[in-house]
Amino acid sequence: MPSPAPSSEQARTDFVVVERCRGCGSGPLVDFLDLGELPLPDALLATADLDGPEARFPMDVTFCRECSLVQIRQDVSPEALFVENNLYFSSFSAGLLKHCREHALNLIQTRGLGAGSLVVEIASNDGYMLKNFVEHGIPALGIEPGPPQAAAAIAEGVPTRQEFFDADCARRLVAEGKRADVIIANNVMAHTPTLNSFAEGLSILLAEDGVATIENTYVKDLIDHCEFDTIYHEHFCYFSCTAVDALMRRHGLFLNAVEHFPTLQGGTLRWIIGAREDVQESARGFLAAEREQGLTSFEYYERFGERVTGIRKGLRELLAGLRAEGKSIVGYGAAAKASTLLNFTGVDGEFIDYVVDRNVHKHGKHMPGIHQPIHPVEKLLEDQPDYVLLLAWNYRDEVMRQQAEYLERGGRFIIPVPEPQIL
Ligand SMILES: [Zn+2]
Structure with a gap:
């Protein structure tokens, strides 16, 4: 703090x-x-x-x-945003771990990685991804600015440097004789206010035939599914393939292929970036589709504001109606998106009693702005509230499975987006 x-x-x-x-x-x-x-x-x-x-x-x-x-529009200093406040540990999500492990194993096979290779991960968190390479005897290096995350990774045997990744960081690594065969950057590009230095860093650090795989939520999914709560001060940018292609080309890199994971984090793209131009059909297809669907024009984004305002109204009416009937409601998931959603919609103590979260580091603390307390998820079964507002809607299936007993006892979930709805 x-x-x-x-x-x-x-x-x-x-x-x-x-x-x-x-x-x-x-x-x-x-x-x-x-x-x-x-x-x-x-x-x-x-x-x-x-x-x-x-x-x-x-x-x-x-x-x-x-x-x-x-x-x-608003650029808050990265030190304030990430180093002091961030209690996010990747290893708390089982679904994300599986997704990353599959990606790592696929890279090892398709890129022919071995003892002479180097895999660098930017924002490597607690080593959740790189440990897959370490287990296979493949040299790995994590770049992670968060002190507790970096310490956790090192304790797990994943070599990690506690710093921000940018062009200067890449130059230092290259000066030490390091060149990356693979650079992995998952859910970090949106977090970097110095986008060009980030892309330049990729171009400096990548080996001649190396690839960077970058994953981030897809702005088209964000808009189409009205995921406005994924917009917060930690996320400076929201990417289309068109924007990524333009960014990379300015730094001599190429968007060669694209993969789409429609349900991951509300819709995620993996961009495969090469130092060599080798544009595959997947990349061409996404770029063409974005032009056809209007993602390259302002009009596509214009109606979004109205839809978001509609969600605020709808959610408040739904919750107020349940409260008027004397129902108890709590929130599930104390992540950053919950803060955006609760503070923007004004869903405070008048509507929800508390928020539960699996992350033990958050227990006993309070949500920013609305100040509702955060408790362990076990409290759901102790209290059996009538409704749970699923703030972590991106883990919907996982949470519903974990809360089978709560549901069996008659508990109900409420989903806030793309429109407020009782499941
Ligand atoms: Zn621009």
């Missing part, structure tokens, strides 16, 4: 309003969504801090007509 907590006034000077595209540098950008003033999504509060000042930052989402990059 940041200590001491910045006062609201101090915090207001601690962000920059972006006027030109983070990717191509063009302007002006055109806004299409205003999410109001939000607290930092991972800044969970200790009980003692509940009465203290809490920073909030405006949140506008905007579009670059030149390179199609969707991005937020």
Whole structure:
């Protein structure tokens, strides 16, 4: 936790309003969504801090007509966002671990990786991904800015450096004689405010025939499924293939192939980036489809704001109706998206009693902004609330399986997006 907590006034000077595209540098950008003033999504509060000042930052989402990059206007310093506040450990999600293991095993086979190779992962977290390579005797190196995550990885035997990845970091590695045959960057590109330095770093560090595999949520899935709660200050950019292709080409890299995982994190793409141009049908197909479907034009994004406002109204009405009937409601999942959703919709203690989460590091703390307490998931069976608002809707199937007993006893889940609904 940041200590001491910045006062609201101090915090207001601690962000920059972006006027030109983070990717191509063009302007002006055109806004299409205003999410109001939000607290930092991972800044969970200790009980003692509940009465203290809490920073909030405006949140506008905007579009670059030149390179199609969707991005937020407000740039909060990365140190404040990630190092101090982030309690996210990748190894807490079984589904994600399986997805990563399959990817690692596939890379080992298709790239012919062995003892003479080097796999680098950017934002390697607790080593959840790289340990698959370490187990196979393949040299691996994690780059992870979060101290507890880096320490956890090293304890697991995964070589890790605690730092941010950018062009300078890549240059230092190359100066030490390191070149990566594979660079993996999962769910991190959206987190980097210095997008061009990130891409430049890839081009510096990649071996001549190396590949970078980058995964991030797909802006088309975000818009189509109205996943507005995945927009928060940690996510500076929201990517289409068109935007990724333009970014990489500016740094001498090529978007050669694309894979789509429609249910992963609400819809994820894996972009295969090469130092050599070898564009496959999958990449050509996605780029053509995006032009046809309008992702390259502002109009596609324009209606999104109205739909998001509709969800706020619908969710509040649904929950208020249940509360009027005397029903008890709690939230499931204290992740960053929960903070966006609860604070934007104003679903606070009037609507939900508390939030449960599997991450033991979050227990006993409170949600940013709305201040509801976070408890272990076991509390669902102790209390048997009438309804659970599934804030972690991206783990819907996993959570429903884990909560079979809660459901059998008559408990019901509520899904907030793409429209509020009782399951
Ligand atoms: Zn641009």
